[in-house]
Amino acid sequence: xxxxLFVTCLADTLFPAAAQATVxxxxxxxxxxxxxxxxxxxxxxxxxxxxxxxxxxxxxxxxRAFEASDVVVAPSGSCVGSVRHQHATVARRAGDERLxxxxxxxxxxxxxxxxxxxxxxxxxxxxAYYPHRVTYHPTCHSLRMLRVGxxxxxxxxxxxxLDLVELPQAEQCCGFGGTFAVKNADTSTAMLAxxxxxxxxxxxxxxxxxxxxxxxxxxxxxxxxxxxxRTVHLAEILASTERSGSTGRTAVRA
Amino acid sequence: MSGREEVLxxxxxxxxxxxxxxxxxPRDYRPAGRAADLDLLVDxxxxxxxxxxxxxxxxxxxxxxxxxxxxxxxxxxxLPRRWLPASVTAVADDDLSTAQVAAVDGVVxxxxxxxxxxxxxxxxxxxxxxxxxxxxLPDVHVCVLRSEQVVAGVPDAVARLDPRRPLTWISGPSATxxxxxxRVEGVHGPRNLHVVLLAPDAR
Amino acid sequence: xxxxxxxMPGTAPPGVGHLRGAEPFPAAARRGLADPQLRRNLGHAxxxxxxxxGAVIGELPDWQALREAGSAIxxxxxxxxxxLLEQLEAAVTAAGGVVHWAAxxxxxxxxxxxxxxxxxxxxxxxVKSMATQEIGLNEALDAAGITAVETDLAELIVQLGxxxxxxxxxxxxxxxxxxxxxxxxxxxxxxxxxxTDDPPALAAAARRFLRETxxxxxxxIxxxxxxxxxxxxxxxxxxEGNGRxxxxxxxxxxTVMGVEKVVPTWRDLEVFLxxxxxxxxxxxxxxxxxxxxxxxxxxxxxxxxxxxxxNGRSAVLAxxxxxxxxxxxxxxACLNVCPVYERVGGHAYGSVYPGPIGxxxxxxxTGVEDNASLPYASTLCGACYDACPxxxxxxxxxxxxxxxxxxxxxxxxxxxxxxxxxxxxxLYAAAQRAARLSRFAGRRGRGxxxxxxxxxxxxxxxxPPARTFREWWAQR
Numbered sequence: 046x047x048x049x050l051f052v053t054c055l056a057d058t059l060f061p062a063a064a065q066a067t068v069x070x071x072x073x074x075x076x077x078x079x080x081x082x083x084x085x086x087x088x089x090x091x092x093x094x095x096x097x098x099x100x101x102x103x104x105x106x107x108x109r110a111f112e113a114s115d116v117v118v119a120p121s122g123s124c125v126g127s128v129r130h131q132h133a134t135v136a137r138r139a140g141d142e143r144l145x146x147x148x149x150x151x152x153x154x155x156x157x158x159x160x161x162x163x164x165x166x167x168x169x170x171x172x173a174y175y176p177h178r179v180t181y182h183p184t185c186h187s188l189r190m191l192r193v194g195x196x197x198x199x200x201x202x203x204x205x206x207l208d209l210v211e212l213p214q215a216e217q218c219c220g221f222g223g224t225f226a227v228k229n230a231d232t233s234t235a236m237l238a239x240x241x242x243x244x245x246x247x248x249x250x251x252x253x254x255x256x257x258x259x260x261x262x263x264x265x266x267x268x269x270x271x272x273x274x275r276t277v278h279l280a281e282i283l284a285s286t287e288r289s290g291s292t293g294r295t296a297v298r299a
Numbered sequence: 300m301s302g303r304e305e306v307l308x309x310x311x312x313x314x315x316x317x318x319x320x321x322x323x324x325p326r327d328y329r330p331a332g333r334a335a336d337l338d339l340l341v342d343x344x345x346x347x348x349x350x351x352x353x354x355x356x357x358x359x360x361x362x363x364x365x366x367x368x369x370x371x372x373x374x375x376x377x378l379p380r381r382w383l384p385a386s387v388t389a390v391a392d393d394d395l396s397t398a399q400v401a402a403v404d405g406v407v408x409x410x411x412x413x414x415x416x417x418x419x420x421x422x423x424x425x426x427x428x429x430x431x432x433x434x435x436l437p438d439v440h441v442c443v444l445r446s447e448q449v450v451a452g453v454p455d456a457v458a459r460l461d462p463r464r465p466l467t468w469i470s471g472p473s474a475t476x477x478x479x480x481x482r483v484e485g486v487h488g489p490r491n492l493h494v495v496l497l498a499p500d501a502r
Numbered sequence: 503x504x505x506x507x508x509x510m511p512g513t514a515p516p517g518v519g520h521l522r523g524a525e526p527f528p529a530a531a532r533r534g535l536a537d538p539q540l541r542r543n544l545g546h547a548x549x550x551x552x553x554x555x556g557a558v559i560g561e562l563p564d565w566q567a568l569r570e571a572g573s574a575i576x577x578x579x580x581x582x583x584x585x586l587l588e589q590l591e592a593a594v595t596a597a598g599g600v601v602h603w604a605a606x607x608x609x610x611x612x613x614x615x616x617x618x619x620x621x622x623x624x625x626x627x628x629v630k631s632m633a634t635q636e637i638g639l640n641e642a643l644d645a646a647g648i649t650a651v652e653t654d655l656a657e658l659i660v661q662l663g664x665x666x667x668x669x670x671x672x673x674x675x676x677x678x679x680x681x682x683x684x685x686x687x688x689x690x691x692x693x694x695x696x697x698t699d700d701p702p703a704l705a706a707a708a709r710r711f712l713r714e715t716x717x718x719x720x721x722x723i724x725x726x727x728x729x730x731x732x733x734x735x736x737x738x739x740x741x742e743g744n745g746r747x748x749x750x751x752x753x754x755x756x757t758v759m760g761v762e763k764v765v766p767t768w769r770d771l772e773v774f775l776x777x778x779x780x781x782x783x784x785x786x787x788x789x790x791x792x793x794x795x796x797x798x799x800x801x802x803x804x805x806x807x808x809x810x811x812x813n814g815r816s817a818v819l820a821x822x823x824x825x826x827x828x829x830x831x832x833x834x835a836c837l838n839v840c841p842v843y844e845r846v847g848g849h850a851y852g853s854v855y856p857g858p859i860g861x862x863x864x865x866x867x868t869g870v871e872d873n874a875s876l877p878y879a880s881t882l883c884g885a886c887y888d889a890c891p892x893x894x895x896x897x898x899x900x901x902x903x904x905x906x907x908x909x910x911x912x913x914x915x916x917x918x919x920x921x922x923x924x925x926x927x928x929l930y931a932a933a934q935r936a937a938r939l940s941r942f943a944g945r946r947g948r949g950x951x952x953x954x955x956x957x958x959x960x961x962x963x964x965x966p967p968a969r970t971f972r973e974w975w976a977q978r
Contacts, residue, residue, distance in 0.1 A: 052971050054924065058934045059964050061971035068975075080975050085924040091917055093882060095904030099921040106925055131901075189884035218841045222881025229528050229879065230956025235535050235845045236881070237960060265961030302603040302613075308509030309605065309816035310584045310761065324574045328564040328773070343786060394800070397717055397751060417779075417787035430801040431750040431792075435743065453787075454772040462733040462768045463597070465798045468775075468791035473743040476783045477656035477672050478679055478701040480547040480554075486655060486705045487712065488743025488790060 046076045049114035053124045054086035060257040063278035067120045070284040084110040089127035094224045104132045117155040120280045122187030125157040159196040169199045175285045176206035180249035184256040210247040221262035237266045255279045331458045333451035335415045343418025347471030348484045349492040360384040370404035375429025405439035412456045413449045423464040440489040446499040513869040514814035519607040519638040523852015526875040534846035543678045551838045554784030571773045573893040576829035586731040586764045593734025597796020599806040606813045607637035615646045623721045629745045630654035631725025633758045635854040653744035662689035668848030670834040722748035726759040735795045749792045755803035762828040777891035782833035814867030823902045827863045829892040836886035858886035862899040877903035938966040
């Protein structure tokens with residue numbers, strides 16, 4: 046299958062390891078990955094902060110970039126959520142019905158990574174090896190916007206060497222919320238503190254998730270507290286094999 | 300412009316163009332008509348701290364004696380007198396004053412409907428149930444329920460009831476969740492609810 | 503500001519009632535966050551109610567179908583609101599009630615005050631009602647020399663504690679049993695000095711305290727959970743029996759109801775009576791629900807007045823996206839699952855409607871400029887939408903209102919610049935490189951200017967990678 050990678054601006058700029066791992070994983074599974082270079086940002090930050098008019102050109106750009114692709118995959122529940130639940134609305138509110146239906150068509154072919162693996166490719170064992178104690182934070186948009194359910198956990202359970210430990214109150218938000226973390230920094234920090242406490246209580250050495258944004262938030266907190274617990278994107282775990290000898294450090298440095 | 304015209308004009312302007320005939324409401328939930336489960340009713344009543352007595356109709360007076368023997372009670376005008384033991388002093392509610400009703404220890408009534416799934420009894424002010432205040436002020440309420448009055452779910456009860464009558468839906472004794480969101484029984488309404496469920500063949 | 507064009511949708515007027523906070527949400531939230539007792543009380547209470555509610559919702563195989571029906575009924579109501587209200591008015595009038603219409607809080611307060619004054623009573627008993635809190639009725643009555651006695655236990659705790667409500671269902675949720683005992687000992691006349699903090703003992707103390715008031719007060723004021731247009735039937739859902747007392751014992755009953763509470767048919771109650779208790783108190787059914795239609799000869803109040811209240815609801819209705827906030831049945835399930843509410847408490851929202859529903863309802867009732875920080879009081883985590891028994895898409899509404907909220911000038915400029923750059927891939931790639939090379943943030947991001955410094959109060963910034971993804975891709 047020819048898969049277009051929707052890298053997301055955050056992974057592109059700050060967490061390329063997650064995107065590189067997505068490429069490696071999909072290629073290892075026998076698929077061709079292409080990267081439409083016209084893509085930049087889905088516009089979610091603008092929409093969620095109250096600037097949907099400014100998001101309109103970004104929606105148009107995204108649709109143009111991926112319109113020709115048969116299938117689009119992103120290592121982010123949040124950005125796929127924006128494509129699926131916001132793009133057409135932004136276009137429609139701006140009175141661009143044609144763009145709205147084009148956006149809907151692209152959204153219909155766009156998948157978050159775990160959805161793509163489990164639902165489209167029908168695999169849960171991707172042949173990964175990752176000898177670490179891992180706890181998984183499901184992220185709100187994957188959980189409640191996309192309803193990915195237990196797909197990521199099914200993938201993780203098949204990873205050899207991986208010791209999966211349950212995260213208490215996993216479904217609680219980590220407090221990121223995009224610009225919420227800045228506009229309501231104190232509340233965000235209070236939510237993060239509880240998430241960090243739960244992560245630490247698992248004794249895991251890796252906290253995994255399917256969104257670089259939440260991982261940046263949780264990881265920033267873990268680093269500040271010098272906990273020694275690392276945050277690693279789901280894609281990086283699934284891309285790791287005995288041969289790659291991954292230690293999961295790729296999350297920290299590209 | 301009167302308040303009435305002002306509000307209606309605002310709402311008409313806000314609502315926008317009058318929509319076409321409203322779409323049928325999807326009602327894919329369980330409709331009325333399922334069989335009522337008496338054991339479920341008992342379980343649900345008990346779960347919310349009502350005391351349930353199951354007996355045949357001629358034994359009601361014995362139950363009332365056990366609960367209210369030696370006490371003063373109020374009863375609706377047309378409550379079957381055979382339900383009352385000689386041990387209680389029963390006053391019929393013949394337009395008693397609020398103070399008179401507040402002064403008695405208990406009340407015995409019939410009911411209109413009961414909902415098994417929620418453990419609810421409903422009073423509709425019928426002549427064997429009386430005015431609303433007589434089941435409110437006394438601290439003990441004994442409610443006699445015929446088995447054919449028990450329905451499966453809320454839709455069955457709504458279908459059976461007449462909205463023009465004053466209705467009181469009762470699910471257990473008076474309670475509150477206002478202290479730390481825990482349910483605590485016993486605030487302003489009767490603190491003791493006894494439901495006497497008559498056996499199906501007992502009429 | 504309130505728009506007052508005759509016959510045009512209007513927001514709730516300022517200066518009356520309790521829909522506007524004194525300070526923006528982030529500032530008010532800070533006080534809640536700094537109160538460890540509040541955090542513990544809320545954490546305990548919301549954890550309890552989530553478990554209870556989840557269990558009884560799990561018993562129903564058709565919960566989702568009930569939600570669909572509830573949502574559809576409310577959608578239908580909003581499209582036919584004027585006609586349904588006229589139908590309700592006719593049915594209530596035919597059954598012996600008197601219907602009044604109030605465009606805003608000022609009018610509603612005047613109508614109720616005059617009705618009470620006409621009875622000659624200088625005291626009223628009240629059933630907990632969000633509508634009367636919203637319009638500040640108690641203060642209006644007080645100004646007219648009429649004492650309003652709140653009879654709901656939590657409202658009583660708030661009233662005796664000279665406190666403000668912080669939750670829709672349980673206004674004193676921020677108080678634990680020990681604090682409630684202290685309030686009762688301090689402010690409840692005639693209280694037993696040996697009162698313990700055992701919840702049944704506290705409830706019994708309230709029973710004793712209010713008993714005589716119930717028996718001797720001639721006027722009651724209530725809200726309404728539902729009003730049935732076709733029959734004129736009003737419904738009040740409660741637990742303690744204080745509602746029954748108010749609806750049954752007085753000579754005169756005055757019900758103040760937001761116009762959106764009307765439902766078309768008697769049958770519709772079969773949906774809401776299943777949704778509300780399970781979502782709200784986590785019970786299969788609340789202890790008491792009272793339903794009455796006008797006046798019943800020989801039973802209950804012989805004078806019944808229904809006050810239909812707009813107070814900004816027409817402005818909400820005028821927004822085709824925003825109007826779904828009027829579906830709300832005041833269950834408070836969204837508060838109980840909200841991670842923001844759980845940490846900051848209800849007072850931070852500044853309005854009688856706190857939590858997620860408050861964050862979308864209050865700004866719409868007042869006009870978003872008067873509650874501009876509320877639509878941002880959420881991470882958009884979506885837990886509220888899942889919990890809502892009438893399927894109000896609160897995250898969608900929050901985003902919608904953020905679009906209409908006034909924006910800080912610097913933020914507007916930054917967002918415009920970001921959009922400009924992101925719409926030009928070459929510029930975008932250059933900006934990525936610049937961000938990396940400048941290391942503007944300093945070590946771990948400390949030293950960032952506000953508002954970005956908010957990030958670094960508790961988190962490090964990620965170190966920019968050596969290469970962006972697109973650089974890596976280009977060099978493969």
